[in-house]
Amino acid sequence: MTVLLTNGTVFVDDDLRAQAAEFVQRAQEPGVRGLALVCDDAAPGELAPDLSALVLQVLAGLARGPVSVTALPDELTTTVAAELIGVSRPTLMKLVRDGILPSHQVGSHTRLRTADVLALRRERARERREAFEALLRFDEEFGAD
Template sequence: MATATSPTRLFTHERDADLARDVLGTLEGPEGYLSVGRGDTAQPLPRDVGVLLQQVLEAIASGATVTVTATPSEITTSTAAAMLGVSRPTLMKMIARGDVAAHKVGTHTRLRTEDVLAARSARRRRERAAFAALLEAEGDEA
């Protein structure tokens, strides 16, 4: 049985991996569309929840440790900076430039988690595009 070391971390044992592989083998329907229930009373899950559960099952099936965290809808600048992998002063410059939306709560700057995740995705897309351009330029030189 898996051992919970905190409410959000699960170390997988071989029996857990076997059970997860069995469940993954019985999933039907398009990816991310799962249902739960007993007998004839299956209820569909929201697609994103289905995708998440499949990812958790795949991680357990491979013997990985699974960590689940919840992030509030509104976060502090320190949390946002950590999520983006930048310093807090750099984040504040990004906010000033309009790269990331933010708002004030009294004297404190707050950000929506959704906006921070969107900024992180956009940054990753730009990095991938720059890397692809670099690889292409190196290929042209050869």
């Protein structure tokens, strides 16, 4: 059973939480490619990988207990930005001081545009992926068999 409150909060019972846990477990089995949406009057449509990942993360969180989903605001605090990028807050402030990550002041507080933070996050992920691929190529060329 679900109950939707006027403020957008959705409450679910233990049975639905158990169904979520079972679904997440099945979705992690080998051979499962993604999620599909099936409507009564149309052919099934596969969800985009990012949307499938979101739905599975929400269901996995729901299976463990309460979960909250919200959109990112236009501006972030340094603590939230550091967590999104995967660095400590002092490292984030060094990125700001070095001009790698633009910021602005709101009173005495540093704020960062979400778009800038996400762009840096994507760039760092791309750099890590390229470094890993270079390491794999090196290992294939010079690694011991």
